[in-house]
Amino acid sequence: MGHIEKLSRRAFVLGSAAIAGGIAFGAFGTAEAAATAGDNPLSAGLGPNSVTFNPWVEISPEKITLIAQHADIGQGVGSVQPIMIAEEMDLDPGQFDVRFAGPSPAYFNTGFADEFAPFVAADQSPAAEEARAKTLEWLRQAGLQMTGGSSSMPDTYEKLRVAGAVARETLKAAAAKRTGVALAELRTQSGHVILPNGTKIAYVDLSADAAKIPPVLDAKPRDPSTWRLLGKPMTRLDIRDKVMGELKFGIDLKADGMLYASVKLNPAKGQPLKSYNASKARTMPGVKKVLEIKNGVAVIATNSWYAMKAVDTVVCEWAPSAYPAEQADHWKVLESSFKPEFLGKEWKKTGDIDAGLKTGKLVEAEYRAPYVGHQPLEPLNGIGLVTDKGMEIWVGHQSPRFVQYVAATAIGLKPEQVTFHNQWTGGSFGHRLEYENVRVLAEIANQMKGTPIKLVFSREEDFLQDVPRQIAIARHRGSVENNKIVSADLALASTAPLKGLLERSGTPSKDPDGQLAAGLWNVYYDIPNFRGTSYEAQGLSPCTTWRSVGASTSGFFTESFIDELIHAAGLDPMKARIAMCTVPHYRKVLETVAEMSDWKGPLGNGRGRGVAFVESFGTPVAEVVEVSMTDRGIKIDKVWIAADVGKVMDPVNFENQVQGGVVWGLGHAINCELTYAKGAVQQTNYNHHEAMRIYQCPVIEVRGLENDPKVRGVGEPPVPPAAPALANAIFAATGKRIREMPFNKFIDFV
Amino acid sequence: MAALGPGLEPGDWAVWTANFEGRTNMFELTVNGTKHRVDVVPEMPLLWVLRDELGITSPKFGCGVAQCGACTVRIDGKAVRSCQAHIGEVAGKSVVTLEGLEKKEQNPVIQAWIEHQVPQCGYCQTGQIMQAISLLDRISNPTDDQINQVMSGNLCRCGTYPRIRAAIHAAAAKKVAEK
Numbered sequence: 001m002g003h004i005e006k007l008s009r010r011a012f013v014l015g016s017a018a019i020a021g022g023i024a025f026g027a028f029g030t031a032e033a034a035a036t037a038g039d040n041p042l043s044a045g046l047g048p049n050s051v052t053f054n055p056w057v058e059i060s061p062e063k064i065t066l067i068a069q070h071a072d073i074g075q076g077v078g079s080v081q082p083i084m085i086a087e088e089m090d091l092d093p094g095q096f097d098v099r100f101a102g103p104s105p106a107y108f109n110t111g112f113a114d115e116f117a118p119f120v121a122a123d124q125s126p127a128a129e130e131a132r133a134k135t136l137e138w139l140r141q142a143g144l145q146m147t148g149g150s151s152s153m154p155d156t157y158e159k160l161r162v163a164g165a166v167a168r169e170t171l172k173a174a175a176a177k178r179t180g181v182a183l184a185e186l187r188t189q190s191g192h193v194i195l196p197n198g199t200k201i202a203y204v205d206l207s208a209d210a211a212k213i214p215p216v217l218d219a220k221p222r223d224p225s226t227w228r229l230l231g232k233p234m235t236r237l238d239i240r241d242k243v244m245g246e247l248k249f250g251i252d253l254k255a256d257g258m259l260y261a262s263v264k265l266n267p268a269k270g271q272p273l274k275s276y277n278a279s280k281a282r283t284m285p286g287v288k289k290v291l292e293i294k295n296g297v298a299v300i301a302t303n304s305w306y307a308m309k310a311v312d313t314v315v316c317e318w319a320p321s322a323y324p325a326e327q328a329d330h331w332k333v334l335e336s337s338f339k340p341e342f343l344g345k346e347w348k349k350t351g352d353i354d355a356g357l358k359t360g361k362l363v364e365a366e367y368r369a370p371y372v373g374h375q376p377l378e379p380l381n382g383i384g385l386v387t388d389k390g391m392e393i394w395v396g397h398q399s400p401r402f403v404q405y406v407a408a409t410a411i412g413l414k415p416e417q418v419t420f421h422n423q424w425t426g427g428s429f430g431h432r433l434e435y436e437n438v439r440v441l442a443e444i445a446n447q448m449k450g451t452p453i454k455l456v457f458s459r460e461e462d463f464l465q466d467v468p469r470q471i472a473i474a475r476h477r478g479s480v481e482n483n484k485i486v487s488a489d490l491a492l493a494s495t496a497p498l499k500g501l502l503e504r505s506g507t508p509s510k511d512p513d514g515q516l517a518a519g520l521w522n523v524y525y526d527i528p529n530f531r532g533t534s535y536e537a538q539g540l541s542p543c544t545t546w547r548s549v550g551a552s553t554s555g556f557f558t559e560s561f562i563d564e565l566i567h568a569a570g571l572d573p574m575k576a577r578i579a580m581c582t583v584p585h586y587r588k589v590l591e592t593v594a595e596m597s598d599w600k601g602p603l604g605n606g607r608g609r610g611v612a613f614v615e616s617f618g619t620p621v622a623e624v625v626e627v628s629m630t631d632r633g634i635k636i637d638k639v640w641i642a643a644d645v646g647k648v649m650d651p652v653n654f655e656n657q658v659q660g661g662v663v664w665g666l667g668h669a670i671n672c673e674l675t676y677a678k679g680a681v682q683q684t685n686y687n688h689h690e691a692m693r694i695y696q697c698p699v700i701e702v703r704g705l706e707n708d709p710k711v712r713g714v715g716e717p718p719v720p721p722a723a724p725a726l727a728n729a730i731f732a733a734t735g736k737r738i739r740e741m742p743f744n745k746f747i748d749f750v
Numbered sequence: 751m752a753a754l755g756p757g758l759e760p761g762d763w764a765v766w767t768a769n770f771e772g773r774t775n776m777f778e779l780t781v782n783g784t785k786h787r788v789d790v791v792p793e794m795p796l797l798w799v800l801r802d803e804l805g806i807t808s809p810k811f812g813c814g815v816a817q818c819g820a821c822t823v824r825i826d827g828k829a830v831r832s833c834q835a836h837i838g839e840v841a842g843k844s845v846v847t848l849e850g851l852e853k854k855e856q857n858p859v860i861q862a863w864i865e866h867q868v869p870q871c872g873y874c875q876t877g878q879i880m881q882a883i884s885l886l887d888r889i890s891n892p893t894d895d896q897i898n899q900v901m902s903g904n905l906c907r908c909g910t911y912p913r914i915r916a917a918i919h920a921a922a923a924k925k926v927a928e929k
Binding site: 073074075076235236238239240242243244245246247248249251252254260285286302303304305306308375376377378379424425426427428429456458459460652653656657659660661662663664667685686687690691692693694695697699700 | 795803811875879898910
């Protein structure tokens with residue numbers, strides 16, 4: 001468990017400037033390093049006459065296999081990542097198989113360098129880049145393999161193209177050696193090396209030859225202007241199988257001799273089972289066994305439904321929760337966390353904040369964001385088999401190496417004794433970064449040695465065990481004078497989502513949670529006196545990363561409050577933001593959404609528009625929401641959204657992701673919260689936690705910009721501006737300022 | 751139809767669990783044109799007969815309480831939430847899942863779903879498609895409001911709703927053009 005220990009000792013950077021070591025930045029270097037045989041996890045499983053040039057390409061005499069580095073949680077990396085390699089290799093869709101990466105430090109995530117280095121994304125100064133280079137080296141040493149933080153594109157944009165170029169040039173070199181034709185006279189097309197006389201040699205026919213020569217490591221990826229596939233509308237490789245109902249998700253798998261399991265776990269998260277009575281469950285049909293596990297009970301049966309119905313009848317006595325039993329007390333803890341002893345960090349301080357606050361008209365407001373669930377539609381599940389040799393586990397997860405660690409730790413194995421097979425997942429939104437199903441499955445399979453066990457959580461159990469999004473209160477102050485914002489003093493108290501996740505991953509950190517800075521300190525407005533401070537509330541519910549993480553709450557607080565200041569200063573919300581924006585290509589994002597929506601100020605007649613701008617994970621996003629008042633409540637009519645990702649790899653999937661982010665952001669802002677009573681979450685199915693259904697979905701117009709010098713992700717960044725843009729629109733339409741999510745506690749929606 | 755037992759209503763799990771006696775029965779049903787026999791309790795939802803007994807996995811388990819629509823199949827030509835249809839009621843009827851749609855590749859809804867690249871994670875989409883087919887059977891050229899009304903029982907956590915609307919309109923247009 002090398003990387004785990006390293007992570008623990010070094011602790012996560014999380015915004016701390018203390019990073020040791022240093023290498024030159026560049027994904028080219030990472031591909032070179034990974035191309036050496038010792039680091040390449042594909043080398044071990046290679047068949048006869050086969051070759052692998054790096055951890056992403058494998059060629060046998062029968063087929064070409066490309067590795068999707070990241071977990072596909074619906075964002076489409078299982079398609080676009082192999083296509084990035086295929087672009088360079090001159091392969092066409094259909095000419096290669098795709099496999100998900102297994103656990104290996106070779107798949108460490110270079111894309112986290114930007115998020116973890118203690119500089120805001122817009123800062124691309126030499127000092128910032130040097131810190132990112134050091135962070136990158138640390139990530140490499142840690143071997144941190146994780147899908148998240150909208151990092152899949154930043155991580156792979158260079159290295160997969162280099163990986164493809166290395167494969168292409170090595171295949172050409174092999175063909176040159178075999179035929180005696182000069183390398184410069186060879187070209188590649190559609191899975192073949194082409195000789196000057198038109199003779200074609202298929203890549204698969206070159207695998208044995210290519211294995212005998214060293215890979216051509218200085219191969220350069222092509223200029224984007226020559227792309228055949230990337231940057232153009234493409235058909236995702238998984239679309240057909242998903243539409244035809246043929247794609248197998250983790251929950252659809254079957255193993256010979258498999259039995260089914262379902263669980264009832266202590267709803268006081270993380271606390272043990274005290275006692276139980278399963279006398280009824282044991283008499284029910286299909287039931288094979290009732291097992292006691294650390295924090296609950298499992299029923300093994302011949303059918304998932306038998307297991308769920310039986311486990312439902314088990315009467316359990318639970319240890320009480322470690323956090324307050326009642327929701328009101330969670331809020332009280334937050335209210336009393338704005339104190340020096342709970343200080344996370346003062347992330348940014350410019351000007352003279354105390355003098356600034358005394359200048360002009362003071363504006364103060366408190367905002368709240370509740371716990372929210374992830375609840376992807378495919379419930380937590382997995383198949384596990386424990387034998388004398390170790391454990392094999394089939395589960396869709398975003399952190400392959402941590403799955404090994406968690407499963408192994410649960411049953412006394414070493415991580416390398418756990419063989420992990422990643423699966424297609426029915427959504428995640430952060431859910432499949434947590435481990436409850438993994439840990440429980442390991443315990444069950446260990447008690448059922450030799451029998452493959454398929455664990456499926458009921459929806460109710462999934463809700464009860466869902467580690468929620470952070471809960472937070474913001475107390476923001478600011479001042480305006482002479483139609484200008486003079487000061488903004490942003491302070492929030494919150495639970496720490498990333499810290500919690502890292503602790504459960506076996507890599508605890510004492511540093512302040514950098515996700516609580518997201519949306520709080522990366523505020524790109526020219527406000528002369530500014531301060532951004534986080535406080536970390538203690539003793540509340542465990543929390544974790546939820547699509548867009550810290551910015552999902554801070555973005556709402558900051559952009560609502562900026563709107564309040566703008567209105568207090570008597571300015572137009574759009575024009576003021578554009579005028580105050582200090583980063584030229586971020587300003588362009590705002591100008592674009594102003595142009596798309598034809599923003600001309602107040603609409604009147606019970607209609608209103610709101611705008612919000614948030615940069616998260618390096619991607620600046622501006623959204624305009626238009627609403628109208630009806631006799632049944634607020635109707636969301638239309639959304640315009642612009643995002644700058646440096647390069648749009650697939651315009652179709654880009655639009656789909658962005659629209660989905662808007663739906664996610666709006667839906668949860670309107671009607672979702674998780675509340676605790678007697679230590680358990682009260683919402684246990686979608687009727688209590690509905691988010692957006694199609695009848696509420698507005699028309700969403702999307703535009704992608706390519707001005708950022710770096711390639712950025714787009715899975716999460718559309719989420720943070722959605723809630724504040726909606727709240728600002730409701731204010732414009734009704735004069736009512738909503739400062740707490742979910743909004744339906746304060747106003748009706750159609 | 752096999753009896754559920756005295757005083758039992760379909761879907762009333764609490765009552766069922768309280769009165770449970772554990773009798774299984776042999777049921778015969780036709781799925782995608784093939785006859786199957788399963789030995790289960792009459793209360794078992796069709797969803798779990800399909801998935802765990804017969805290995806037919808396009809109907810998905812999402813919520814178990816008819817809140818998400820991911821398990822939608824056709825029973826005697828009607829779109830039904832298979833998590834709420836007990837095998838005791840379904841026995842003898844004809845069930846069609848997405849796997850068994852006739853001329854699937856040519857189905858305008860299937861084609862539109864591929865052309866518009868509706869899925870993201872794709873988990874809800876088999877249910878969305880079965881519901882959309884049912885919608886177009888009843889209303890050949892639905893408005894957005896009619897789409898919203900019929901499709902609102904089908905949850906999509908990824909938020910593909912704009913594409914679902916577009917694909918239904920495209921499928922409707924294609925069906926009209928083919929007539």
